[in-house]
Amino acid sequence: xxxxxAFVATMSVSQAQRPPRDFDGHGRHGHGHKRGHxxxxxxxxxxxxxxxxxxxxxxxxxxxxxxxFWPLYNEFHTKEDSMETINGDTKFNRMETMSxxxxxxxxxxxxxxxxxxxxxxxxxxxKLKKVLxxxxxxxxxxxxxxxxxxxxxxFRN
Numbered sequence: 001x002x003x004x005x006a007f008v009a010t011m012s013v014s015q016a017q018r019p020p021r022d023f024d025g026h027g028r029h030g031h032g033h034k035r036g037h038x039x040x041x042x043x044x045x046x047x048x049x050x051x052x053x054x055x056x057x058x059x060x061x062x063x064x065x066x067x068x069f070w071p072l073y074n075e076f077h078t079k080e081d082s083m084e085t086i087n088g089d090t091k092f093n094r095m096e097t098m099s100x101x102x103x104x105x106x107x108x109x110x111x112x113x114x115x116x117x118x119x120x121x122x123x124x125x126x127k128l129k130k131v132l133x134x135x136x137x138x139x140x141x142x143x144x145x146x147x148x149x150x151x152x153x154x155f156r157n
Contacts, residue, residue, distance in 0.1 A: 051147055058143040059136050068131035076124040083116060 056066055095103060128137050 047151065050151070054147045054150075055140070055143050058146070059132075059139055061132075061136070065132055065136075069128070072124060072127050072131065076120065079120060080117065083113070083120070 052070070055061075059065075061069060098106070125137065
């Protein structure tokens, strides 16, 4: 089930079906920032088009699989993006000034947020199993990681 924790992420799919972020929770551009939106505009859209093509190719999605996969992928990310996030870095940077009770609430809220995300990932894992072979779902995590690595290399050069 570990592969699914990171499963959740990104060609015959329409532009409207481009995924907003990786299913594995990586590839985020800051808290609350959705890929392809905001101040990066065209570059974000190009990255998403590359991601869609890369994942479709490396998972060897059939047209039928792609047609069923991408809407689920997008739906997952829309729901994940709408979940309340705990920006622990910011709050924990102020921990010296927080009371023990405030820190306890912060930690408990982080657990609740992680549990809600895990529940959502499990829900979408079950949905994806109806449209993709388990092997392709498992391969998704590695494919997303490889895409991020290649994208970083491309930006470095």
